[in-house]
Structures are given as structure tokens and as C-alpha cells.
Amino acid sequence: MSFEPAIEPVEGPRLAFVPVTDANAIAEHIVAFANTEGGTIVVGVNADDGAAQTRAAKTNLERTLGLLDNLYNPPVVLDSCDAVRLQRSARPDNASGGAENTSTGSDLPMPGFAIRVPRSTELHALADGRILIRSGAANRPLAGQEILRLASAKNTGDFETEAVPGATTDDFNRELIDEYLDKRAQRAKRAHSGDINPLLAEIGAITADGKPTVCGLLLFSDYPQRWLPQSSVVFVRFLGTTPRGEHGLAGYIRREEISGSAPRLIESAWNLVWSEMAISAVVKGLEREETLEYPQFAVREALVNAICHRDYRLRGRRIEVRMFSDRLEVISPGGLPGFITVENIKDEHFSRNPRLVGGLFHWGYIEELGLGIDRMLEVMEQAGHSPPRFDARPYSFAVALHNERIRPLIPDWARGVNHRQARALQYVRDRGTITNREYRGLVQSVSAETLRLDLADLVDKGILNREGANKGTRYTLREEAASK
Numbered sequence: 001m002s003f004e005p006a007i008e009p010v011e012g013p014r015l016a017f018v019p020v021t022d023a024n025a026i027a028e029h030i031v032a033f034a035n036t037e038g039g040t041i042v043v044g045v046n047a048d049d050g051a052a053q054t055r056a057a058k059t060n061l062e063r064t065l066g067l068l069d070n071l072y073n074p075p076v077v078l079d080s081c082d083a084v085r086l087q088r089s090a091r092p093d094n095a096s097g098g099a100e101n102t103s104t105g106s107d108l109p110m111p112g113f114a115i116r117v118p119r120s121t122e123l124h125a126l127a128d129g130r131i132l133i134r135s136g137a138a139n140r141p142l143a144g145q146e147i148l149r150l151a152s153a154k155n156t157g158d159f160e161t162e163a164v165p166g167a168t169t170d171d172f173n174r175e176l177i178d179e180y181l182d183k184r185a186q187r188a189k190r191a192h193s194g195d196i197n198p199l200l201a202e203i204g205a206i207t208a209d210g211k212p213t214v215c216g217l218l219l220f221s222d223y224p225q226r227w228l229p230q231s232s233v234v235f236v237r238f239l240g241t242t243p244r245g246e247h248g249l250a251g252y253i254r255r256e257e258i259s260g261s262a263p264r265l266i267e268s269a270w271n272l273v274w275s276e277m278a279i280s281a282v283v284k285g286l287e288r289e290e291t292l293e294y295p296q297f298a299v300r301e302a303l304v305n306a307i308c309h310r311d312y313r314l315r316g317r318r319i320e321v322r323m324f325s326d327r328l329e330v331i332s333p334g335g336l337p338g339f340i341t342v343e344n345i346k347d348e349h350f351s352r353n354p355r356l357v358g359g360l361f362h363w364g365y366i367e368e369l370g371l372g373i374d375r376m377l378e379v380m381e382q383a384g385h386s387p388p389r390f391d392a393r394p395y396s397f398a399v400a401l402h403n404e405r406i407r408p409l410i411p412d413w414a415r416g417v418n419h420r421q422a423r424a425l426q427y428v429r430d431r432g433t434i435t436n437r438e439y440r441g442l443v444q445s446v447s448a449e450t451l452r453l454d455l456a457d458l459v460d461k462g463i464l465n466r467e468g469a470n471k472g473t474r475y476t477l478r479e480e481a482a483s484k
Helices: 023-035 049-067 145-155 174-188 198-203 214-220 262-276 296-309 354-363 374-382 419-431 436-442 450-462
Strands: 016-017 039-044 082-086 109-115 134-135 139-140 233-238 252-258 279-284 286-293 319-323 327-333 389-395 397-402 464-467 472-475
Touching: 016 023, 023 039, 023 049, 023 109, 023 134, 023 139, 049 109, 174 198, 174 214, 174 354, 214 262, 214 354, 214 450, 233 262, 252 262, 262 296, 262 354, 296 319, 296 327, 296 354, 296 397, 374 419, 374 450, 419 436, 419 450, 419 472, 436 450, 450 464, 450 472
Parallel strands: 016 039, 233 319
Antiparallel strands: 039 109, 082 109, 134 139, 233 252, 279 286, 319 327, 327 397, 389 397, 464 472
16 A cells, blocks of 8 residues: 555544554444445654664564554554655745644644555444544444444445446546546545556455455446446426426426436536526626525535435436525435434545546545535535434435525625635634634644634735734634624
8 A cells, every 4th residue: 555655634434543553443443334335543763863773663563563453443454554744734934934733733743654455345343332423533433223233334335346247347448537636636646557447446446356346346437237227317497386287187287307427527517407407696896796595505515415424226217406586406316325314414424336426526526525514514604504304314415405585695895705714713703712722623624724824814805813822822803894
């Protein structure tokens, strides 16, 4: 396996740090990652150690890994551990304009060893009986019905990596693969070189013996519906608020069936919704400002989630996008996966099809893994709409976006901020101030440097005041913003 030469120390859903060779802590992370989406554990060593001490640390770590099978059950097959360096985000005070030091709160050393934990199709428990999952940047124990739901999800196997009878790699479109590689290189800041097949096997697009998988056809075939007819999307535009029109007849005025690869399904479905959306306009000064009926991000997130997380084993039903006069519904076959419920959907993350999710993430259709629902709620609120409504049933999951406005749009002074900055502003409104450290705790899985630039941008926009220096730096709302 291979890792980037430097890993930024920001813990999140797929990254955890252990400063010392602590067998119990490592075991807990292994169980949590294996039960959820998989992830990487970085075990640190002392930054001042020489080569001999670092080699000794690796030997000690390998000895510790050999003892882990007694700490959880069933065993987890781990990849070998590789040496990495931890990239600190901290800058000298004079380089950051005297801003608060942006390194992480822990004293993690610069060198370290990275252990990759794959997502497992089995349910793993610690020796003391606890069943852990990865929740944000922490491990959380499950209980009761959550354990039963996760066990049920594990028992379904890994359908997306099954070989598809009759399909060959000739059914892949090379242009789609090249597009994916280009987008992946932009996101990873590193281009792929060499034979493409090892990478296709790594991302689950082909099996070890080179046969296309369900995931591979969904990502790279022009027409995966030849083998997976359930993978198409049906779009219906209704005239009113119900599926029925006058005299009990069908009330739709447009019906389209969409086929193609997963990326093309997302784009085609979005284009259809966009073409049917009402667009309002207001004139401010000499400028005309247009507002879509639904926020673009919320619509795309609902579509992406349906395509990513639907149960492709269910062959009798396709994804349905229903557009009514008062709402947009996206219905995905298959209930919520694993331990996910309507109540915890904002805070927890578990994918039925993690490789398909990973492919669309590298393609750029998913901005930050595990944060889409959170941002969907934010943009609907910012646009003045009621929150999305979720309907979870045993064999389907629906998201409904309603287009009524329950309060005025966000104020003019807050326009143009991103979703992270919007959370920071709400925090400042609630508590009066915010620091770099508080912002990092509020928005996880984002680099400390990005968050520092977010706050600097809000100062440049005239929304926040910057007070103090170094670790005492804090930000407050400017008087004209606070009064609105």
C-alpha cells in the first residue's frame, strides 16, 4: 500500500492518531474503522529520535500489532504499516500576521507510522464486548437496535464489488476513466502513472482477476443498465401537489427516464430539475439577482446521495425524482444502511456502497465525505426554507425539499460566505466570539490553514473584527453586522 509522504494531523471520520504505541487505543480504532468506513491510524514516534530509534519504534509497533488479535473478535486483516511524516499546519507568528498558532492541540511528533484499516464485511467487538463505530473524529459504542441494524447490514455482503457475469473491461469507456483520473489528480494533487488496472482493482472497479464489478460498471460504463436495469433514474414533473390530476388521471406533465454511468445520471437529473425550477428575481440597485426555487447544493446532494447509497440488490425499482408544485422528492430504493436513522443522519455516516462513494468523491461530486446532510440543512435554512424532510422505510428512503419560505433570506452582509463560515457566524452570534481553536472544533476534517483563511476572509469582508494576537486571537461581529 502507499501513502502520501506527509499526512496533515486533522483527525476525522477516516483518520485517527495515537501518540504512543498503545495497544488498547490502537485496537479501539481498528474496531471502529472496520465497523464503519475503514480508515488510517497514524502512530507517532518522537521527532528527535534518530534512525536507530525510529527502527526500534517500528519493531515495537509490529510486536504490538501481533498481540491485537486478543483484544477484539473476529480478527481484522490489516495492511502493513508504512513510515510517514506528519505535516504541521502551524506557521511562525510573523508568517501568519500574528494569528493564533494553528497546529493541532495534541503534541503529535513529526514522524509516524500509518496503518490502514479496511472496511470489514463482519461485525467486530472488543474483548470487553463493546462494539465501536467511527463517529466524526471519535469512536462511539453502539447498543441495542443499533447493533442489530449494523449486523444486518454486514450480513448483506459487499454487493458493489461482485463481478458482473458477461461484462468485460471492454465495456468500460476510456474517456470516463480518463475524466476520473484527471479529477482524482486535481483532488489528490498527484497524477496517477503506470498501469491503470492496479488502480481499478484498488478502488473496487475490477476484481483481482480483472473482471468488472457492479461499482466499476456504475462508474465507467456508458450503459450499466444493460446489466443493472435498476440503476436508471425516473424523473416526473407533476402539475400540482399530488400525483393524481383531474378525474383520477395521472397528474404529471413531464416524464423522463435517465440512463448512463453514475456521474452522467447526476448531471442529467440535475439538468432536468434545473430546467423545471422556478426562478425568482429581485432588483437591488442596478443589479438583477436571480434565486432558484431550491438551493443548488441541496438538490445535488439529494441526487448524489440517492445514487451513492441506494440498494442496488433491489432489482424491481429505480430511483425516482418527483417534482411537485410545492416540493421536490428524491426516493431511493433500500432503507437506511447500518446504524443510520433519521434521528442521527446528520451526525453519523455509514455507506452501503463505500467504493462508489469514494469514486464519486474523487470525481468531485462529493465535497467532503460525511458532511453533505449537514450542509444541505444549512443551505436550506440560509435560503429561508424549512429543513429537508426524511422518510425512512424498510425498502426505501425519501428526501423532500419544500419550496415555501418560512422567513426572510440571509441578510445582505452575510451573502457570499461558505457553509463553514456560516457556522462560524452563527457561533459568534450565539456566544459573542470565536477563536481558531473553537472553529477547528466546530468544523472537523478541514485543514487548520483553510479555517484560518476562512476567518481572515470574514475580516476582509468587514463581517468580523480580529482582536488580540497569537494564541489570544479572537473574532467578534462588527457593530454593523451585529445590529442586523
